Amino acid sequence: MTAVKRRTYTSAFEGARTLGRLLAPPGFKWETELPKQSEEVPLILHISCNAHYTIFVPYLAEQILHALGMKFLIMGGPESCCGSIHKNLGDVDLEGEVATKTLLHFKRAKPKTVLSFCPDCDEVFEKHKLPGRSFHHSNVSELFLDYVEQLRPKLQPVRKRVIMHYHDINEQRKKDSDRALALIKEIPGLEIIPAQYAHGPGIHCQTVHPMPPDDQAKMFAEARELKADALVVPYHSCYRQHVKMQIEYGVETHHYFSLIAMSLGISFEEPFKTLRLLGDVGRAMSLLRPKIEDMGYQEEAVRSYVERAIFC
Amino acid sequence: MSNEWSKVGAEQDFTEKITLLEIGKAKVGVARLDGEIYAFNGLCPHSAGPMHRAEVEGTVVTCPLHAWRFDLKQGGREIHDYRPLRTYDVKVEGGEVFIRL
Numbered sequence: 001m002t003a004v005k006r007r008t009y010t011s012a013f014e015g016a017r018t019l020g021r022l023l024a025p026p027g028f029k030w031e032t033e034l035p036k037q038s039e040e041v042p043l044i045l046h047i048s049c050n051a052h053y054t055i056f057v058p059y060l061a062e063q064i065l066h067a068l069g070m071k072f073l074i075m076g077g078p079e080s081c082c083g084s085i086h087k088n089l090g091d092v093d094l095e096g097e098v099a100t101k102t103l104l105h106f107k108r109a110k111p112k113t114v115l116s117f118c119p120d121c122d123e124v125f126e127k128h129k130l131p132g133r134s135f136h137h138s139n140v141s142e143l144f145l146d147y148v149e150q151l152r153p154k155l156q157p158v159r160k161r162v163i164m165h166y167h168d169i170n171e172q173r174k175k176d177s178d179r180a181l182a183l184i185k186e187i188p189g190l191e192i193i194p195a196q197y198a199h200g201p202g203i204h205c206q207t208v209h210p211m212p213p214d215d216q217a218k219m220f221a222e223a224r225e226l227k228a229d230a231l232v233v234p235y236h237s238c239y240r241q242h243v244k245m246q247i248e249y250g251v252e253t254h255h256y257f258s259l260i261a262m263s264l265g266i267s268f269e270e271p272f273k274t275l276r277l278l279g280d281v282g283r284a285m286s287l288l289r290p291k292i293e294d295m296g297y298q299e300e301a302v303r304s305y306v307e308r309a310i311f312c
Numbered sequence: 313m314s315n316e317w318s319k320v321g322a323e324q325d326f327t328e329k330i331t332l333l334e335i336g337k338a339k340v341g342v343a344r345l346d347g348e349i350y351a352f353n354g355l356c357p358h359s360a361g362p363m364h365r366a367e368v369e370g371t372v373v374t375c376p377l378h379a380w381r382f383d384l385k386q387g388g389r390e391i392h393d394y395r396p397l398r399t400y401d402v403k404v405e406g407g408e409v410f411i412r413l
Contacts, residue, residue, distance in 0.1 A: 008367050008374075009367055009374055009375075009376045009379045010367050010369065010374045010379055010381070012379075013378060013379030014379055014381075017379070017392075033358075077378075078378040078379050079358070079359075079378045081377075081378060086376070086377075091365075091376065094376060094377065097377070098377055098378075101359050101377070105359075
């Protein structure tokens with residue numbers, strides 16, 4: 001495989017496919033295709049394309065769902081794309097085709113609920129929902145909060161001072177942020193500090209429309225001033241943009257799943273953060289090289305994905 | 313495979329830009345890649361994506377829907393070893409291109 005410099009389907013999807021596999025915890029797997037006569041599952045956990053760069057996030061969703069005793073199927077890979085990448089690459093007409101095909105694919109397993117944790121996927125799937133939709137589509141936070149009574153007795157103290165980063169451009173995103181906050185409020189020992197500048201733009205912080213650097217700096221300067229240990233974010237895309245700020249401000253960025261996982265005693269690593277905090281692509285590639293060789297990937301291609309997805 | 317060859321155009325008509333043809337009921341993509349003319353199914357075997365809108369790198373064509381990637385030089389093999397893309401025989405005679413489905 002050769003590296004592609006401009007952003008294309010090849011680079012976007014191959015980057016997600018490759019980094020997802022490279023950075024996945026041992027044993028963490030997802031389905032990309034279901035047989036036409038699929039076994040019925042009540043719940044599908046959907047991994048959005050860009051979430052493969054932070055593959056520990058869906059891994060933690062899996063672990064938390066296991067802790068709740070849920071039976072579910074994980075669908076991922078570019079094969080489960082919602083179509084937002086197509087819209088962003090200028091093929092607006094393909095967005096609906098891709099979304100519909102993915103939703104029909106999910107339908108094979110006759111789920112009652114499909115869980116996403118990506119706001120883009122939530123919005124695109126809602127826009128292209130199937131007529132007479134047979135399953136409920138929701139953000140993972142909704143289900144976690146529905147099961148908070150089961151979760152609560154399992155939660156152990158996490159001693160951290162944190163600020164909750166949030167998005168509230170529309171009702172749905174406000175609900176996601178409110179639910180993430182409600183969930184971390186359940187964690188004993190966690191101190192949630194009110195902050196003035198923790199508000200993110202748009203439906204999430206993202207590479208297409210990132211949080212302006214001045215606002216980002218203000219958010220982290222305030223967090224440091226308030227002696228926060230961490231900024232807690234509701235979305236993996238916010239995590240991708242903010243995790244590097246730890247280098248300058250000494251304030252960590254955590255996805256809210258991470259805090260729940262810590263509180264549940266789930267051990268995990270955050271390879272995205274480890275690589276990004278190394279500060280440059282060369283050092284990140286040195287760390288990844290043994291695994292790249294072991295898995296048979298071409299270093300030049302992986303380097304382009306790391307540059308684009310982790311050091312963007 | 314049919315024994316019938318269909319004349320689809322002059323050799324110089326085909327470039328790296330994929331042309332979508334209809335031969336009978338079949339949608340067929342045709343392109344000249346690395347100097348060779350290739351003909352292949354116009355629909356991706358994964359989910360019937362439009363292969364005439366594929367991205368091209370060398371002899372690899374990538375479906376825009378989910379980036380399944382097929383090497384035409386290897387008979388349409390999908391490079392992750394998913395299902396292959398069907399390819400068709402091509403011959404050039406007297407400057408004309410013929411395809412056999």
